[in-house]
Amino acid sequence: MEAEQSGMSVGAQHAAPVGQNVDVAIMHIPRQKLAAAIVRKYRPEDRDAVRRICYDTGLMGHPIDPYFGCFELFADYWMNYYTDYEPESAFVAELGGRVIGYLVGCKDTSVQREMQGKAIMPQIRRKLFRFGYKVDRRFFAFMWRYVRTMWRREFVDEPINEYPAHLHMNLAEGYRSGGIGSKLLAAYLEYLRANGVKGLHLGTTSYNKLAVPFYKKWGFRLVSESPFTMYDGIVPEKITLLFFTREV
DSSP states (O other): OOOOOOOOOOOGGGSOOTTSSOOSOOOOOOHHHHTTOEEEEOOGGGHHHHHHHHHHTTBTTBOOGGGSOOHHHHHHHHHHIIIIIOGGGOEEEEETTEEEEEEEEESOHHHHHHHIIIIIHHHHHHHHHTTOSOOOHHHHHHHHHHHHHHHTTOOOOOOTTTOOEEEEEEEOTTSOSSSHHHHHHHHHHHHHHHTTOOEEEEEEETTOTTHHHHHHHTTOEEEEEEEEOTTBTTBSSOEEEEEEEEEO
């Protein structure tokens, strides 16, 4: 599953494609005010905020709710490892006392995979099968897309042998393109160096128009590119799955 409060009752098949029919005004903070944002280590009291940002940016920077419909399940899958098992590798950006973005990661992806499989996914399955998550047809439509993508073998292996660390970074809408991502990434790279990590990788898609040039600017090299149809009909273009690497 690569993709709250499910207050929306619309089914996934009725949601507008990303980028269309957006009728909510987005507040954009002036760049000079964004310069005042600070980056610090994650603290337990940040958990709710980073989970909310994860969900609100879960579709390649856009809200995932119209296509998934369950905040708790999505946030548990994507964030529980980083906030509960390796919080020392997480950073947040704060402006005016509010968490406006995060970078979470791990020093060794093989450790994260093991914990995801042995601890986190069993917990999620138990809660799901006991009706602990409020899911609707959006979730089942999303999972059909996920299974179809697996059947098409579009999920490719991550380059973890020489580049064991990875990251996930998201900024709330309105707080992007102001240098905050660079502050987060710089802090994470310094942390990895201090912990003796030699290589870092990340995955994104060609649809993420801000992230791709950002990571290239930071010295990440594109090492794989493959078709990715999971979001066909949701985003208004064909997209590819991209993996980048760099030495720390």
